[in-house]
Amino acid sequence: MTENRIPIFDPTVEMNTEEGKLAKRVSDLNQKKCGLLWNSKIGGEKLMHFILQELQKKGITPHETIELKKEYDTRPAEEEMYEEMAKKCDFVITAVGD
Amino acid sequence: MIEPIEYKESFFETVDFYHKKGWTDGLPIIPPTKEMIRTFLDSGGIREGQIIFEVPERKRSVEAEKIAINAILAGCLPVYMPVLISALEAMADPDYNVHASASSTGGAAPLMVVNGPVRPEISLNSGTNFYGPGSRANASIGRAIRLVLINCLGAKPGLMDRSTQGNPGKYSLTFGENEELSPWESLSVELGFEKEESTVTLLATEGPHNIQNHYGLAKGILDTSCNTMSSLGSMSEGQSFFVFSPEHAKIISKEYKTKQEIKEYIYKHATIPEKKLRETGKIDSAGWADQDGNVRHALSPNDIFIVVAGGEAGGHSSWVPSWSRRRNGVTVTKKIFSPEIRFSQTS
Numbered sequence: 001m002t003e004n005r006i007p008i009f010d011p012t013v014e015m016n017t018e019e020g021k022l023a024k025r026v027s028d029l030n031q032k033k034c035g036l037l038w039n040s041k042i043g044g045e046k047l048m049h050f051i052l053q054e055l056q057k058k059g060i061t062p063h064e065t066i067e068l069k070k071e072y073d074t075r076p077a078e079e080e081m082y083e084e085m086a087k088k089c090d091f092v093i094t095a096v097g098d
Numbered sequence: 099m100i101e102p103i104e105y106k107e108s109f110f111e112t113v114d115f116y117h118k119k120g121w122t123d124g125l126p127i128i129p130p131t132k133e134m135i136r137t138f139l140d141s142g143g144i145r146e147g148q149i150i151f152e153v154p155e156r157k158r159s160v161e162a163e164k165i166a167i168n169a170i171l172a173g174c175l176p177v178y179m180p181v182l183i184s185a186l187e188a189m190a191d192p193d194y195n196v197h198a199s200a201s202s203t204g205g206a207a208p209l210m211v212v213n214g215p216v217r218p219e220i221s222l223n224s225g226t227n228f229y230g231p232g233s234r235a236n237a238s239i240g241r242a243i244r245l246v247l248i249n250c251l252g253a254k255p256g257l258m259d260r261s262t263q264g265n266p267g268k269y270s271l272t273f274g275e276n277e278e279l280s281p282w283e284s285l286s287v288e289l290g291f292e293k294e295e296s297t298v299t300l301l302a303t304e305g306p307h308n309i310q311n312h313y314g315l316a317k318g319i320l321d322t323s324c325n326t327m328s329s330l331g332s333m334s335e336g337q338s339f340f341v342f343s344p345e346h347a348k349i350i351s352k353e354y355k356t357k358q359e360i361k362e363y364i365y366k367h368a369t370i371p372e373k374k375l376r377e378t379g380k381i382d383s384a385g386w387a388d389q390d391g392n393v394r395h396a397l398s399p400n401d402i403f404i405v406v407a408g409g410e411a412g413g414h415s416s417w418v419p420s421w422s423r424r425r426n427g428v429t430v431t432k433k434i435f436s437p438e439i440r441f442s443q444t445s
Contacts, residue, residue: 005105005106005107006105006106006107006108006109006111006112006129007102007104007105007129007130007131007132008102008103008104008105008106008112008115008116008129009100009102009103009130009135009167010103010167011121011164011167011168011171011245011249011250012121012164012249012250013158013159013160013161013164013249013250013251014158015156015157015158015252016157016158016159017157042382072424072425072426073423073426074195074197074198074199074202074422074426074427075192075195075198075426076155098203
């Protein structure tokens with residue numbers, strides 16, 4: 001009997017968890033071309049360079065670093081920026097900081 | 099048709115269940131029924147299973163029935179659905195940037211300005227106390243937006259909503275322009291819509307900043323407006339709304355016949371020295387100033403939007419700035435459609 005009872009309806013929406021296709025992983029980061037994608041906020045730059053320093057402490061020294069800055073911190077990077085990174089970099093470090 | 103996930107014995111048990119699940123904004127809800135969901139879908143001109151709101155950054159697609167459920171929970175009437183659907187369309191526009199504005203420490207609220215004949219049809223307040231309590235449409239349409247953000251986009255406070263302080267407009271910041279008492283063309287007409295068309299305009303914003311001036315003439319009120327706009331606290335370039343009270347609008351319009359003249363006056367005079375911004379740590383580098391060393395909130399006069407709202411008496415207007423810097427979030431306007439037109443668009 002449900003006549004006199006109050007129904008509950010789920011108002012939520014689940015995230016689509018279908019996995020995207022990952023790029024091929026680089027087995028060894030040492031002496032590779034490293035991209036640094038900055039979200040354009042001061043905390044982001046600090047975090048990004050901190051991660052690079054931590055890698056260097058572990059003996060991972062990039063052959064070259066290429067720094068790119070997003071035009072807007074809260075929006076995705078421009079398509080051309082992704083293409084440039086894909087063309088020039090073996091791996092990319094990005095950081096979201098306020 | 100969507101089915102209930104379970105049943106409860108009493109009204110209070112039901113309301114408590116929604117609270118405990120984190121499905122509310124803290125206020126009690128109206129429990130939906132299957133019949134109500136059907137009515138709300140019909141009133142919006144939308145069909146079960148139809149995707150209404152899609153945000154790729156959040157990997158979420160929101161179907162019509164979820165919009166209806168959240169609208170009912172928020173206390174909406176079925177007749178509000180066309181406004182709500184168009185507001186969500188505006189929010190889904192990449193220009194609005196819902197992903198960032200709903201999660202940013204800045205604590206943005208969706209400012210929603212409604213124009214056109216739909217305002218009296220749904221008794222949307224554009225007069226006395228329009229920001230405050232007293233109108234079901236103003237309170238519940240904005241609340242429905244908030245519940246959709248919480249429940250369908252995962253914008254739960256402390257999780258994907260990281261507002262440092264938030265702002266009270268996050269409960270609802272919805273009103274109609276008081277077109278009847280405006281001496282200028284309405285926002286929607288200014289944006290190219292017909293007077294007979296209804297629209298909703300959204301911008302992710304801070305809360306309203308008071309512009310109080312009881313004795314000034316046009317220049318005095320505009321200078322007070324400029325001073326409000328160029329305060330240090332909110333100085334962060336981008337779009338913003340001036341919401342002039344009918345009294346202020348009447349006085350200003352004696353000397354400024356068009357909105358464009360006002361925008362240009364404000365753009366010229368609402369400035370702050372770049373030096374001041376650097377001294378106070380608001381910016382950490384030079385290069386923002388004009389040739390006179392000044393910085394402006396607006397990037398151009400067209401970054402300034404002007405609407406009229408409020409009761410007939412009182413020297414109180416307000417300035418509502420964008421939550422974001424520059425173009426991280428911009429104003430989006432969408433037309434509001436009747437259910438019949440909505441249905442015909444998907445048949």
